[in-house]
Amino acid sequence: MFTLFRALDSEAAYHIYPSCLSGRGYGYPLWRPEPHDTGEPQIGDVGYMREGSFVRLFNINISAAPYRVKGWHPQFDIEEPPSLNVFRVASYPASLMAGQLRSRGVEEIGIHGKLAGGTPFGASAGLSGGYSCREVHGALLVLKSHADAESLYDNRALEEYMIREHHKWHAYAVDDVGHRVKLEDVVLVSGWVKAPADWATAAFSNTSSTESLSVTSQLGQLFGLGLSGKRRTAYSGPRMERQGATYPQVADANAPRNQCLFVKRYKIKKRVSIVRVLQAGAGYDNQGPSGGGDDDVESSAVRSGDPDVVPFDKLFGEWEDTTVEPLDILLDYILEISNADYALARDEDIESILGGNTPTDFSTYLRRAQPPVLVDDRCGRVSKQDLLLRTQAKLEHPRISSGDLARWPGITAEGRAEVASGKVQLPNYAPGKSRGLPKYAFLEFTEPTVTIKTRHCYALSSDGTLLATAWNKLEIVLWRTRDGLRLQCLTDAHSGNITSLAFSMDRRRLASGSRDRTVVIWDVVHGTALLRLEGHSSESFPWFLSFSPNGRVLLSGANDGTVIFWDAYSGSSLSTFALGTAVRAVLFDTSGSYAAVTVTNLVVLFKLGPQIVQRAAIASTSTPRIFDVEFSPNGERILVCAHGEFARVYTTDKGREVLRLDQRGQRARTAAFTPDGGAVMSVTAGERDMRLVVQDAVRGKELLDVDDRNHSEASTLAISPDGTLLVTPYSLGGLIVRDGRSGEWIGKIEGVAQEVVTDVKFLSDSRRVLFTCSTGPIGIVDVADIRRVQLQ
Incomplete structure (x- = not known):
């Protein structure tokens, strides 16, 4: 979030709004998206920003008659127009999907209310659902329909033209038209994001970062809104919400997309x-x-x-x-x-x-x-490419500080993760032009003494800073994910090879399962064994482990179908269940109220409380194995997906089916909830096509449907915690990176593994992805940097 304004002008919504939503990849946010008197922004426009809107002076593309700006006297005379080759445009349908775009600190809160006597003029009825801001400033954009985008290809000829002509543009604005603008304020439009008029925006300003601001409370004061439920600090300042002409209804399919939400500009300074x-x-x-x-x-x-x-x-x-x-x-x-x-x-x-x-x-x-x-x-x-290469070069020379040594006495660069490289391919929008990077650095975690085909297990801490690995050996290696340094080795607790690992939510403890049929809980900081849990039978190896969110319960699942709930502090067994066939996965919901255990073609749901009881069983008779199981963020639903066979959403309490993702001849290969839980994203396959589909998690309505054969190898997918990026496996040892909101292909990373990637998982920073194969190294790659390559 940027700060674009001085204290004397800090309450201007058209300053606050763009300051909080800039840098998202869409351009400069316009507080007033409606067409200005001079018309809606067009590629090739020359103009300037004024109080949240874009003022057009003229358009340098004289071949596009509809782009002509009328009303200024005299009209600007383009003596030497640029070559038409500079106006090659890339179009991005549905670049921004319907939904919310919020700045840091803006939250949705549980307020219910109604406007007495209808919606007064100027009231943002759609925003009365309840939003608050915990930062000093914040911004919110709500869309009922998707937005399309267009932008110019990179073109040095256009930049050189602007350098030559820019002083003439400024002279025209000041001397001929009489506008008070500075030289660098005159810009050239290179792209836009436009939607119908069913948008709503809000800008938030608090006198203290500890206060909350509620749009609903404000509307209640000004327009007599009856409120119930959770209330926030009322805001007594000027109104800072706006809405489009057709908001809160969804715009008609034929409604013009002339509301410019974001504008992209070239700017020059002498x-x-x-x-x-x-x-x-x-x-x-x-x-x-x-x-x-x-x-x-x-x-x-x-x-x-x-x-x-x-x-x-x-x-x-x-x-x-x-x-x-x-x-x-x-x-x-x-x-x-x-x-x-x-x-x-x-x-x-x-x-x-x-x-x-x-x-x-x-x-x-x-x-x-x-x-x-x-x-x-x-x-x-x-030079963005040099910036990217320099950033990646830092991986080659990690630094160990005195603070690192104080916290991790055993930290060392010896045996650290290797810096490997893949290849980035970008969409070839221009015919005959190959775009990308021949070398793209990432970290590869492995043990030098193991072979490439050795089976491994791993655990990632909840904050993404620590990685624990074991390659079918007696020792566990703890790594730092940002630079691949080894922090310590955990040894002398197991007599059999390690089979499973799990971090507690606070990352202070690590659980390890072994072929010696025991589970050990470690103190991560000091590297000492705290507890040894014994309870699995002589033929029962704990293949899967999971801590409850509060860290009090540890769940272990074994190869013989035995499931044990342990007290993670005392080591005592709380409950044991025999499910008959090998356990494939164990996990808790985010509240710790429910646990799910996958065995072959069955998902068993347990309710935790004074007594741990089995609540439901979700069975599949059409496939021998269930692959993806995931709780919704609020824990009320669970997604079950069998590779290419079926995908369903069920209620957690009773296991009742509420949504089918495989419909109309399409089979879901993999699926996942979006970070807010409001939608489900899936990769589906038909007889002749592959599709990326986003559906409403409650009603099943399709929100996005992208035809994409690049997902032919997708058996898993990962969505970044902030919802902006989507990653799936691609071909042999590759990853494909997409925009998480529109499904737009951003780039492919090739050659990161020697076999098909079987698992991908975003770290908490929404930038890096951990990927694994069934055997071999574990990799972590910064996929957010693909945007830097894309914007070259």
């Missing part, structure tokens, strides 16, 4: 004798040091080396515009660290630099990341 000084800890409302923060961040300015440079604020004081957006900060950065006469950047550059991160202070983030700048013919641009 070096002058006065250059803004960029300082660490400086937000957009403060160009000085913050006086605190990370000790590793220096507070001195990043300067161009010219001693005569004078900061803007000392020369002009409050004359300067109240807003300084990320693109302006980036342009200043380019000029300050290079000798370029011009700086050129676009919204995609911001998104590429962030790579999925959402910093509160982009100035500080730039200083720490220090993206490389290339200067070509006096023009400076950010």
